[in-house]
Amino acid sequence: MGIMDIFYKFFDTIFGKFFPEHGEVVTGKIYTEYILGVTIVALSVALFITLINYFLIDHEEMKRIRKEVSDYNAKLYKAQREGNKKEIRKLQLQQKRINELNAKMSSMSLKPMFITMPPIFILFAWFRHTAAYGIPILQLPFALFDLPVIGTIFGHFHGGMPADQLGAYGWYFLTVTVFSQLIRKILNMD
Secondary structure, three states: OOHHHHHHHHHHHHHHHHOOOOOOOOOOOOOHHHHHHHHHHHHHHHHHHHHHHHHHOOHHHHHHHHHHHHHHHHHHHHHHHHOOHHHHHHHHOOHHHHHHHHHHHHHHHHHHHHHHHHHHHHHHHHHOOOOOOOOEEEEOOOOHHHOHHHHHHHHHHOOOOOOOEEEHHHHHHHHHHHHHHHHHHHOOOO
16 A cells, blocks of 8 residues: 555545546536535635745735835836836845845745645545546536636636536635635635
8 A cells, every 4th residue: 555545545445435436428528516525625725825824824924014015116107107216226135135025924934834735645546546526516697718817717628528517626726715815804815
């Protein structure tokens, strides 16, 4: 038994009951029985990532840094728009500090990512082995991947399904985004 088999067994134990095996996949059929499973996985991932971020990032410090950088950028933009060379030179003297603040913000954001990414990659590998992988689970009232930006960014992940159907990964990304934002609001992280 390989190391990945151990992880797969772990995820099967937690989430497996929400991904029952099905027979042959029928073209055009929507397998809605996997919506709950994918939603539970997305909620679990959103909760995991958001809680790691909540406990590892000093959010007050992050807000302070964001505000200072944002104020600096607004002043610089205004000075450039007005052609105020004196103000631009004055602001350029502060550029080193702003670069340091940006680096600090990046460092604060990367720490939780190093903790959350390995389990997420393993979960995605397991997800590919579920019965929900590669089949449509939701019929949309419109052709999602025909929309200009969404189609360009996510269309190639769609796996050959019609543009008005959503597979497990599409539903996962949609729900994990919503859950993450809700949890962040509840924890006052924004």
